Amino acid sequence: MTDRAETPSAQSLVLEARGVTKHYEGVTALDHATLAVGPGEVHALLGGNGAGKSTLISIISGVTKPDSGKILLGGEVMPASGPLAAISAGISTIYQELSLVPALSVLDNIFLGREIKRKTLGLPLTSDRRSMELAVRDLAADFGVTANELHTPVSEFGALKKRSIEIVKALAFDPKVLILDEPTSGLEDAERQVLFGYMRSMRERGVSLVWVTHHLEELFGLADKATVFKDGRTVATVATESTSIDKLITLMFGADREEFGGGDTRKIAHLQPSSERPVILRARNLTRGSVVRDISLDVHEGEIVGLAGLAGAGRTEVVRTLMGLDALTSGSVELNGRRLSLRNSTAAYRAGLAMLPEDRKQLGILADLSTAQNISISRLSTVTAAGFWMSRRKELALAESYRGQLGIKTPDVNARIGNLSGGNQQKAIVARCLNTSPKLLIFDEPTQGIDVSAKVEVHALVRDYAANGGAAILIASEIEELLELSHRVLVLKKGQIVGEVRNIPAAIEAGEFARIKSEVLTLSAAGQAS
Amino acid sequence: MTSKPRSATETIRNLWERLLVDPTLGVISLLLIFALIAAFALPVFYAGNNIYNLVGSSITVMILSIGMTVVLISGGIDLSVGAVMALCAGVAATVLKMGAPLFVAFVCAILVGIAAGLLNGLLVTRVGLPDFIATLAMLGFASGVLYIATQGVPIIGYMTSEYYIVGGLDPLVGPVTFPILVAVVLALIVGWVLSRTKLGTHFFAVGSNAVASRQSGIPVRWVKTQAYMLSGTCAAVAGIILAGRNNNVPADLGTGYEIQAISAAIIGGASLMGGRGRVLGAVLGALTLALAINIINLAGVPSSFQKIVIGVILILAVIANYLSELARGATQRRRAKRLSSIDA
Ligand SMILES: Nc1ncnc2c1ncn2[C@@H]1O[C@H](COP(=O)(O)OP(=O)(O)OP(=O)(O)O)[C@@H](O)[C@H]1O
Numbered sequence: 037m038t039d040r041a042e043t044p045s046a047q048s049l050v051l052e053a054r055g056v057t058k059h060y061e062g063v064t065a066l067d068h069a070t071l072a073v074g075p076g077e078v079h080a081l082l083g084g085n086g087a088g089k090s091t092l093i094s095i096i097s098g099v100t101k102p103d104s105g106k107i108l109l110g111g112e113v114m115p116a117s118g119p120l121a122a123i124s125a126g127i128s129t130i131y132q133e134l135s136l137v138p139a140l141s142v143l144d145n146i147f148l149g150r151e152i153k154r155k156t157l158g159l160p161l162t163s164d165r166r167s168m169e170l171a172v173r174d175l176a177a178d179f180g181v182t183a184n185e186l187h188t189p190v191s192e193f194g195a196l197k198k199r200s201i202e203i204v205k206a207l208a209f210d211p212k213v214l215i216l217d218e219p220t221s222g223l224e225d226a227e228r229q230v231l232f233g234y235m236r237s238m239r240e241r242g243v244s245l246v247w248v249t250h251h252l253e254e255l256f257g258l259a260d261k262a263t264v265f266k267d268g269r270t271v272a273t274v275a276t277e278s279t280s281i282d283k284l285i286t287l288m289f290g291a292d293r294e295e296f297g298g299g300d301t302r303k304i305a306h307l308q309p310s311s312e313r314p315v316i317l318r319a320r321n322l323t324r325g326s327v328v329r330d331i332s333l334d335v336h337e338g339e340i341v342g343l344a345g346l347a348g349a350g351r352t353e354v355v356r357t358l359m360g361l362d363a364l365t366s367g368s369v370e371l372n373g374r375r376l377s378l379r380n381s382t383a384a385y386r387a388g389l390a391m392l393p394e395d396r397k398q399l400g401i402l403a404d405l406s407t408a409q410n411i412s413i414s415r416l417s418t419v420t421a422a423g424f425w426m427s428r429r430k431e432l433a434l435a436e437s438y439r440g441q442l443g444i445k446t447p448d449v450n451a452r453i454g455n456l457s458g459g460n461q462q463k464a465i466v467a468r469c470l471n472t473s474p475k476l477l478i479f480d481e482p483t484q485g486i487d488v489s490a491k492v493e494v495h496a497l498v499r500d501y502a503a504n505g506g507a508a509i510l511i512a513s514e515i516e517e518l519l520e521l522s523h524r525v526l527v528l529k530k531g532q533i534v535g536e537v538r539n540i541p542a543a544i545e546a547g548e549f550a551r552i553k554s555e556v557l558t559l560s561a562a563g564q565a566s
Numbered sequence: 567m568t569s570k571p572r573s574a575t576e577t578i579r580n581l582w583e584r585l586l587v588d589p590t591l592g593v594i595s596l597l598l599i600f601a602l603i604a605a606f607a608l609p610v611f612y613a614g615n616n617i618y619n620l621v622g623s624s625i626t627v628m629i630l631s632i633g634m635t636v637v638l639i640s641g642g643i644d645l646s647v648g649a650v651m652a653l654c655a656g657v658a659a660t661v662l663k664m665g666a667p668l669f670v671a672f673v674c675a676i677l678v679g680i681a682a683g684l685l686n687g688l689l690v691t692r693v694g695l696p697d698f699i700a701t702l703a704m705l706g707f708a709s710g711v712l713y714i715a716t717q718g719v720p721i722i723g724y725m726t727s728e729y730y731i732v733g734g735l736d737p738l739v740g741p742v743t744f745p746i747l748v749a750v751v752l753a754l755i756v757g758w759v760l761s762r763t764k765l766g767t768h769f770f771a772v773g774s775n776a777v778a779s780r781q782s783g784i785p786v787r788w789v790k791t792q793a794y795m796l797s798g799t800c801a802a803v804a805g806i807i808l809a810g811r812n813n814n815v816p817a818d819l820g821t822g823y824e825i826q827a828i829s830a831a832i833i834g835g836a837s838l839m840g841g842r843g844r845v846l847g848a849v850l851g852a853l854t855l856a857l858a859i860n861i862i863n864l865a866g867v868p869s870s871f872q873k874i875v876i877g878v879i880l881i882l883a884v885i886a887n888y889l890s891e892l893a894r895g896a897t898q899r900r901r902a903k904r905l906s907s908i909d910a
């Protein structure tokens with residue numbers, strides 16, 4: 037049952053997918069999926085985790101071969117001959133998982149496979165790095181990549197910068213169709229706006245955009261149409277101006293928003309922890325070179341402390357030192373009054389700290405292990421029998437309970453986690469962290485790539501964890517998420533704490549959400565001169 | 567940006583920093599340390615033709631390790647280089663014995679080397695065998711063919727006066743021998759390919775992240791195959807030279823060379839994980855190995871200790887490379903800090 041908004045006549049379509057079907061072992065990723073994108077159109081692909089969006093994109097980009105069905109570009113059937121053909125046909129793709137080559141410089145990554153060549157001995161053999169640099173310098177600068185950084189190996193950058201680099205890479209070649217699979221995940225608001233600006237200007241130049249996002253509010257004013265997927269099938273294509281978030285959610289999940297606790301009122305963190313409650317974490321004068329400077333913070337029992345700040349403010353760097361992942365130049369950390377030696381992350385985990393890393397592919401998932409193993413790995417004692425040998429049964433029971441709670445979509449928790457959709461991998465990592473039942477949990481972008489419905493579940497789990505006597509530090513680039521979960525927000529800038537906003541739940545309850553939001557934003561941006 | 571007049575101290579600091587950030591710093595230091603030990607502890611080190619022989623003896627491993635570096639960069643490993651080298655030496659010797667001119671014999675040997683590399687590449691990228699297994703099979707195959715062809719009797723009687731020059735037994739001009747010339751030219755070409763050409767970038771890309779490379783439209787399988795073909799070519803060149811240097815081709819000529827080639831590449835900074843490596847590093851790595859073996863020979867240590875020494879050097883090299891990596895990061899941070907403080 038496909039109810040379509042006015043479909044443009046077939047010949048005016050830029051990109052079309054017809055009856056695309058793809059089976060993997062035990063899963064039907066796509067089941068006769070269709071998609072029709074007109075010229076100069078921003079077309080959103082929506083759907084819950086595992087709905088098949090990324091699979092369709094990788095088929096369009098020539099990376100995956102469909103079992104049946106075809107892709108038409110400008111009315112002509114594309115031969116299924118691999119990524120190079122799709123790229124030369126003008127399809128540029130930003131994939132969901134960061135896909136840069138760590139060993140190469142930023143510049144070489146941008147031009148990978150499309151190097152500008154110079155003649156040597158009459159043959160176009162040598163790469164002309166100077167011309168390449170000139171060609172992308174301005175574009176790169178717009179996304180905060182300096183001329184110096186163009187020559188630095190990608191391996192030296194964090195997830196956020198890598199995302200920007202990927203965007204530059206995709207925009208650098210004036211594509212006919214630009215496909216973006218969750219391009220904003222992990223991006224700051226300011227960078228999001230830069231990206232949206234580019235998306236608008238590309239649309240004006242007649243480029244068609246296919247865009248996957250889980251942030252439905254981003255659609256309005258930017259996307260022209262949206263196609264909703266559910267379980268590999270195309271549910272509907274709608275014009276964004278004639279729809280609403282609630283309607284889209286109903287299409288995506290077949291349930292309405294209230295059912296999973298959405299609704300109009302903003303959620304607030306439960307419990308009001310006061311500073312009289314015992315201090316769980318006490319960090320004093322943390323310093324690491326010029327990246328982290330003299331940070332002191334306390335986290336009380338039952339409290340969720342948010343870290344706010346612009347890109348490069350040093351939020352991830354602060355929590356990395358807490359976890360013993362980066363060495364401190366000076367400073368001390370106490371957990372429950374006991375001084376920690378932060379030699380390495382194993383010591384941190386043993387002491388009762390745990391972290392959900394920002395870059396799930398590089399730091400989080402163990403791609404070749406099963407989903408069940410990925411969930412239990414940080415605390416194997418929960419799945420051992422007699423505290424000694426691994427119990428398959430316990431491991432399975434643990435995985436199944438989280439699968440139910442978080443709605444992890446997989447036919448078999450014993451299957452390789454690398455084959456799960458991006459959002460479902462993220463859910464498994466969240467489960468892993470919660471399972472360590474640590475004294476202090478650090479969440480770095482916990483809901484990246486998670487669909488609207490699971491986000492509510494993850495938020496609930498985070499709140500429950502704190503309410504039951506845990507303590508948490510939260511980093512979230514989406515300020516709404518940060519405020520809805522935190523009791524207190526510390527604002528960072530250039531590695532220093534520049535401000536604090538207290539009593540957030542009370543303020544939200546009093547209807548002052550907009551006020552504290554602007555307060556945090558002003559603090560993050562202020563002090564530019566100092 | 568205004569250019570300021572530079573003081574002498576600043577120039578020295580810049581040079582020093584350049585050295586500190588050079589990825590080959592680790593091997594260079596190791597080589598220097600060994601040379602110093604040799605110079606002070608063993609006066610015979612400088613006696614006669616010792617250094618000359620030392621360089622000559624390192625050439626075979628050096629050429630093999632240049633090809634090996636490319637394979638390692640693209641994420642593979644080539645265990646067959648020693649056996650393929652010996653097979654190519656056998657081919658060159660046999661063709662010469664049949665009365666063909668040198669040139670023809672060399673072309674035949676090189677074609678065999680390229681074919682072996684191509685086969686390695688196809689086994690890995692088309693059949694889907696792991697690199698280790700595919701090249702191990704090639705090792706067995708190549709050495710088996712040589713054994714059967716020679717019946718275990720070394721090939722002899724193919725040397726001509728020109729071949730003495732090719733083998734480096736007679737010098738070319740002054741102290742420079744033909745093998746030295748070949749090694750230098752080969753190092754320059756492969757170094758240029760790696761740093762300046764599209765193919766070079768693709769070698770690094772494929773070894774560092776194959777998925778991303780594929781998504782960028784790089785023909786991943788063909789790139790890997792080319793790396794193996796290059797390694798096969800290097801093996802053939804090394805075989806041609808070794809046949810000349812050795813005067814005869816026994817069936818076990820290549821035994822153990824694969825380990826030395828891999829060691830030299832790794833001493834030079836290549837990584838078994840792919841995406842890293844340098845030709846200059848491999849060249850210095852081969853010299854370091856030869857130097858170390860030379861030292862224990864001069865010191866009268868039984869040659870059975872050579873393998874242990876190679877193992878120890880490998881560990882030292884990995885540590886040295888790690889230290890140089892640290893120095894590099896620290897220097898870069900210091901420099902960035904200085905530059906930003908100038909800006910402010
Ligand atoms: N290589 C693979 N092997 C096995 N199953 C796979 C593979 N790739 C995808 N799948 C399965 O296909 C289904 C669709 O996955 P896909 O990545 O397209 O979802 P998605 O809509 O992009 O989800 P998300 O929002 O979480 O990114 C999932 O159930 C996933 O587990």
Ligand SMILES: [Mg+2]
Binds near residue numbers: 090091132457
């Ligand atoms: Mg996806």
